[in-house]
Amino acid sequence: MSRVFHLPAGSTRSGARRAAASPSGPGPAAAPGPGPRRGGIVAGYLAPHPPHLVYAENPPQNEPRSTGGWEVLRWGYEELRRRLRAHRPDVLVVHAPHWITMVGHHVNCVPNPRGVSVEPIFPHLFRYHYDFRTDVELAEAVVEEGERAGLVTSALREEGVRVDYATIGALHLANPDWDLPVVSLSANNNPYYYSDASLGEMETLGAATRRAIERTGRRAVLLASNSLSHMHWDTEPDLPEDMAAEHPFSHEQYAGDMELLQIVREGPTSRLKDAIPRHIGATASETKAGSLTWLLAAMGWPEVAGDVLAYGTVIATGNAVVEWVAP
Numbered sequence: 001m002s003r004v005f006h007l008p009a010g011s012t013r014s015g016a017r018r019a020a021a022s023p024s025g026p027g028p029a030a031a032p033g034p035g036p037r038r039g040g041i042v043a044g045y046l047a048p049h050p051p052h053l054v055y056a057e058n059p060p061q062n063e064p065r066s067t068g069g070w071e072v073l074r075w076g077y078e079e080l081r082r083r084l085r086a087h088r089p090d091v092l093v094v095h096a097p098h099w100i101t102m103v104g105h106h107v108n109c110v111p112n113p114r115g116v117s118v119e120p121i122f123p124h125l126f127r128y129h130y131d132f133r134t135d136v137e138l139a140e141a142v143v144e145e146g147e148r149a150g151l152v153t154s155a156l157r158e159e160g161v162r163v164d165y166a167t168i169g170a171l172h173l174a175n176p177d178w179d180l181p182v183v184s185l186s187a188n189n190n191p192y193y194y195s196d197a198s199l200g201e202m203e204t205l206g207a208a209t210r211r212a213i214e215r216t217g218r219r220a221v222l223l224a225s226n227s228l229s230h231m232h233w234d235t236e237p238d239l240p241e242d243m244a245a246e247h248p249f250s251h252e253q254y255a256g257d258m259e260l261l262q263i264v265r266e267g268p269t270s271r272l273k274d275a276i277p278r279h280i281g282a283t284a285s286e287t288k289a290g291s292l293t294w295l296l297a298a299m300g301w302p303e304v305a306g307d308v309l310a311y312g313t314v315i316a317t318g319n320a321v322v323e324w325v326a327p
């Protein structure tokens, strides 16, 4: 795939660059230090972003109004918020599949992104007014560590670039108070165009993200803004939140999600290295965009099980809210 756009992470050239510039290299997450405020990655969440979940909550930032819907997933997010608070992070770091970059991996370094994020297929559900702070020092460190690791990376510094709905959706659902700074990473979209795409680049980006977090001493929570099975309806009920119309796309799609989530629940995360590509092949999973692999790689594929807080479908796509706590 993408040989034009990426320096292959495992090549002699990039490997030499990594060896010279990043002696720490990939490896297990840093051991917990004394005291409750150690830095590093403290937890990661699979935090899917269907605009319907935000629409259903009727937050003041979103223009459309609803009568509810998708409650079980939203209850899972309520539990995520409680747990996220307990981790007391300094920053939320999010990788989202709809900030699409065709050349390399971009990091938002705009100090105060603000504007209106619109879901292009569902503008009647999601027109969200956002205004948040970026942890610019950490964002720049992610760019630097990505470059040192041999990835093509870029810092977005243009004010006024609209933030995509997958970034905003995951951030709102995880932290609707928006009182934590953010680092936002793009998804390089080459996996959608090249049949021999692999998730290897996300291993490298995840390790670079971890090094940046540790270098800057941040206490970080990671968000992977991905749905699971991704076949969906092409017509909408008159009432979008009519739950009588909501169910899995097919038995095969549902069963594929359950197979993956069973492995998540059993752990350890290293089993997901094989399970995620298999699940993508079976269900057209949105994890193809790499957010979940990035998250687990950044956490060093910890020897823990994930905690599935909720599962439900949104226009037939599978969505799970999952927590992994750093050991």
Ligand SMILES: [Fe+2]
Pocket (backbone or CB within 6 Å): 049, 097, 098, 166, 227, 286
């Ligand atoms: Fe999506």
